[in-house]
Amino acid sequence: MRTIPRDAVGRLLAEVADTAILPRYQNLRADDISTKSSETDFVTIADREAEAWLTPRLQSILDCPVIGEEAVALNPDLRDKAGTGMVWTVDPVDGTANFVKGNERFCVMVALASDGVPQQSWIWLPLERALYHAVAGGGAEKMLDGTTSSLSAAASSPSFDALVGGGNVKGLEGEQKDLIQQRLRTLPGRRFTGSAGVQASMLASGSDDYMAHGRCTPWDHAPVDLLCREAGCHAAMVTTGAPYHTGNNEPFMVTANQDIWNHLADTLWAGFGA
Structure with missing residues (x-):
């Protein structure tokens, strides 16, 4: 199976964060914010613009369905495609409630899956400017300030x-x-x-x-x-x-x-x- 170059997607996440997300951080107007399934299920103009910008660019890398959070909110049937064939998944602002509050804990996430099994993962933390990336069978890594380091979960169990x-x-x-x-x-x-x-x-x-x-x-x-x-x-x-x-x-x-x-x-x- 084809492996997508890490930076091909990583650069997109950094660019969309810089242009559509960070300018709205701690700078949202009331009419930039709305809700979906409940009064605490927020969506902002940043979520919508970022997903709309990412979707065609991901498809230009690999042409397959994009299962985006905001697209599914508008068309729930789209989610039915998530488990079959190759698909991209997109969470344009993960932690939207934090983003709305001006809290720093938010990120942009993309994954590529095949028949329901995740194959590649990208998580961009815009304020830290760190990229977390994984490939199935290839390990996980973090890119920060031009340095790449391997990731490893806690080696021993605490009580x-x-x-x-x-x-x-x-x-x-x-x-x-x-x-x-x-x-x-x-x-x-x-x-x-x-x-x-x-x-x-x-x-x-x-x-x-x-x-x-x-x-x-x-x-x-x-x-x-x-x-x-x-x-x-x-x-x-x-x-x-x-x-x-x-x-x-x-x-x-x-x-x-x-x-x-x-x-x-x-x-x-x-x-x-x-």
Whole structure:
């Protein structure tokens, strides 16, 4: 399978951030912000312009469907294509709620998947000007200030009481949602990052131990899954323990190693399967 040159996409992410996203950072007007599925599900002019700019340019590199977060919001049927053939996934501003608040934890994410399996991943942190990149079977790396370094998840497990990470209950409902929310609150090292891509960069770099989400989306989890696995993390669907697939939308968890995954599956997710 063809491997896309790292910088062919990396340059696009830097350019779109510089032109469509960063000029709006801490500079959004009220009419630049709207909501989608709920009053806390934000979308901004930066999200829409960035995705519209990236889509044709990604297709000029490899002509296949682009499963973008904002495109799916307008045409939900587009998501049905995520698990078949070659597809790009795009999250133009991951951490939009943070971006709206002027918080620095946001990023731009792109992945390339084949029949639902992530093959390449790019995560650009605009304020840090760092690119996180992974290739299936080829490892994970970080590019910063012209220097490339290999990424590796935490080498040893801390005590379970010392785990650091985060999670959310998006996609869960009713008693399940309440139960997992309550359990998350009891985790001593839990912190709210508000961006799957930013937290994935911390997991892949060895500073976080877990990330647990109540649902999957192709644009969030294809890049996150691959980056973290290639850095040595364990990632799987909570209810089955199966590898991530871009057609999934059930609970998902990635941890620094399988021991932590098993522990959280038995405690945080007790009663959910796996």
